[in-house]
Amino acid sequence: MLNEKDIRQLQEKGISKEAFLFQIEHFKNGFPPLDLDRPATRGDGILAMEKGQEKELISLFDAERKDFSMVKFVPASGAATRMFRDAFRWRDLLRAGVEVDSLIESQPAAAEFFQGMRDFAFWEDLKLVMDKDDLDADHLLDDGNYLPLLEYLMFDPGLDYSSLPKALIAFHKYNGEIRTAMEEHMVEAVDYVSGLNGRAGIHFTLSPEHIKAFRSQLEKVRKRYEQRFGVSFDISWSVQKQSTDTIAVKPDNLPFREKDGSLLFRPGGHGALIENLSELEEELIFIKNIDNVVPDRLKGDSNRSKKVLGGLIIRLIKETRQWISSIEKGRLTDEDYARARDFACNSLNVDRSVFPDDPDQGSRVMKNVLNRPLRVCGMVKNEGEPGGGPFWVKDRSSGRLSLQIVEMSQIDMDNEKQAEIVARATHFNPVDLVCHIRDYRGKKFELGDFIDKNTGFISHKSKDGNEIKALERPGLWNGAMAGWNTVFVEVPLISFNPVKTINDLLRDKHR
Numbered sequence: 474m475l476n477e478k479d480i481r482q483l484q485e486k487g488i489s490k491e492a493f494l495f496q497i498e499h500f501k502n503g504f505p506p507l508d509l510d511r512p513a514t515r516g517d518g519i520l521a522m523e524k525g526q527e528k529e530l531i532s533l534f535d536a537e538r539k540d541f542s543m544v545k546f547v548p549a550s551g552a553a554t555r556m557f558r559d560a561f562r563w564r565d566l567l568r569a570g571v572e573v574d575s576l577i578e579s580q581p582a583a584a585e586f587f588q589g590m591r592d593f594a595f596w597e598d599l600k601l602v603m604d605k606d607d608l609d610a611d612h613l614l615d616d617g618n619y620l621p622l623l624e625y626l627m628f629d630p631g632l633d634y635s636s637l638p639k640a641l642i643a644f645h646k647y648n649g650e651i652r653t654a655m656e657e658h659m660v661e662a663v664d665y666v667s668g669l670n671g672r673a674g675i676h677f678t679l680s681p682e683h684i685k686a687f688r689s690q691l692e693k694v695r696k697r698y699e700q701r702f703g704v705s706f707d708i709s710w711s712v713q714k715q716s717t718d719t720i721a722v723k724p725d726n727l728p729f730r731e732k733d734g735s736l737l738f739r740p741g742g743h744g745a746l747i748e749n750l751s752e753l754e755e756e757l758i759f760i761k762n763i764d765n766v767v768p769d770r771l772k773g774d775s776n777r778s779k780k781v782l783g784g785l786i787i788r789l790i791k792e793t794r795q796w797i798s799s800i801e802k803g804r805l806t807d808e809d810y811a812r813a814r815d816f817a818c819n820s821l822n823v824d825r826s827v828f829p830d831d832p833d834q835g836s837r838v839m840k841n842v843l844n845r846p847l848r849v850c851g852m853v854k855n856e857g858e859p860g861g862g863p864f865w866v867k868d869r870s871s872g873r874l875s876l877q878i879v880e881m882s883q884i885d886m887d888n889e890k891q892a893e894i895v896a897r898a899t900h901f902n903p904v905d906l907v908c909h910i911r912d913y914r915g916k917k918f919e920l921g922d923f924i925d926k927n928t929g930f931i932s933h934k935s936k937d938g939n940e941i942k943a944l945e946r947p948g949l950w951n952g953a954m955a956g957w958n959t960v961f962v963e964v965p966l967i968s969f970n971p972v973k974t975i976n977d978l979l980r981d982k983h984r
Contacts, residue, residue, distance in 0.1 A: 928952030
């Protein structure tokens with residue numbers, strides 16, 4: 474299957490022959506669906522905090538944050554192409570000669586877009602760039618001449634938004650000030666990841682082709698925000714590693730080859746970012762997607778929930794360390810062992826069957842169970858949004874249960890029992906996590922040791938008119954963190970405010 478040229482190509486990308494063959498086997502056999510036991514709900518896998526508890530955790534976070542280095546990790550690799558998918562369709566219809574009235578009547582989203590166009594944060598920038606070519610955006614909009622507006626919004630020589638990353642799209646405006654998604658993350662970071670030294674750390678994952686534009690925009694605005702908020706921004710970025718790319722295959726599961734005979738590899742999905750996460754040096758890592766931001770008037774509630782999650786993870790870290798320290802000092806008494814087991818089961822959601830009754834045997838197990846990466850994840854009530862959610866999942870070999878964030882692609886919806894469990898789900902994953910990736914001695918974990926490599930999914934694509942199959946690695950907060958200790962907490966709905974389509978920016982939560 475592999476020739477000498479293939480071996481060299483694998484070596485150049487840092488992919489072993491064993492990893493290549495492992496991927497081929499997944500194409501042949503697929504990924505087994507997860508075995509859902511029940512949805513995680515309030516009081517059964519999801520903590521619901523009272524106001525007094527939230528206040529206590531926020532106070533703990535504010536008091537002890539000085540003892541932890543912190544950073545916000547923002548996956549921002551993709552272009553905004555999908556965000557403008559509807560706009561591409563409207564452009565194509567207008568180019569094909571469809572009348573504006575017909576477009577507006579047949580495309581409700583188009584009507585909403587053009588009626589609200591002056592409310593978008595990018596409107597003034599669009600006017601300026603069109604004015605350079607002697608085009609009056611206001612007149613074009615009022616006259617219903619929409620095609621030039623779309624062309625200048627999405628392509629060069631206009632704003633070229635369709636090729637930019639979401640990080641550089643204008644999201645919000647404030648009395649003449651325009652902020653991109655990147656800038657909103659900077660402002661938000663001031664409140665909950667800035668330490669006593671005045672440093673606010675943010676790490677973005679970017680595509681290589683976007684780095685130059687990202688750096689340019691950052692240097693334009695960095696000093697302004699540093700002076701306004703009295704902080705020093707420590708902003709770094711990384712790209713998805715080539716070694717996490719996955720092979721593409723033909724329908725018969727043989728490797729697809731380019732015209733020159735080389736193997737075709739594709740990015741392995743956001744689960745590959747576990748490698749980027751593992752290279753961060755900070756102790757507490759707040760994870761939030763690039764498009765999930767709110768304007769200043771809503772940041773208070775959103776940021777308070779981050780501090781609740783931060784306070785809770787600090788409390789859990791401290792108690793975990795105390796129990797491991799007690800174990801290292803010698804045998805736990807029967808009473809202490811029972812208390813440690815209750816902590817692991819009730820606070821970290823570890824299946825009780827993991828622990829033997831005998832304290833001597835149990836202490837060795839306890840140390841291994843407690844000494845794992847830890848994530849505290851916010852969950853919002855599900856109001857019909859598509860995507861992953863929190864479930865109790867049964868391990869197929871041991872039968873033990875664990876809390877997992879599950880995507881629909883991981884579930885066999887043809888299985889009546891599994892579909893019924895999904896129907897009873899009450900909460901949704903807004904990608905609002907705080908992580909701790911150091912062991913009790915302060916050494917970073919090998920995060921690859923905690924990945925469920927039997928999770929992932931296969932998608933069908935095309936390449937040069939040929940059908941191919943692509944493999945995506947276990948999702949970053951799904952299979953890539955399957956072996957972590959996990960805690961779910963109910964957070965306000967404002968924690969979930971993504972921008973998936975351009976019209977999402979017209980929602981009240983983005984004004």
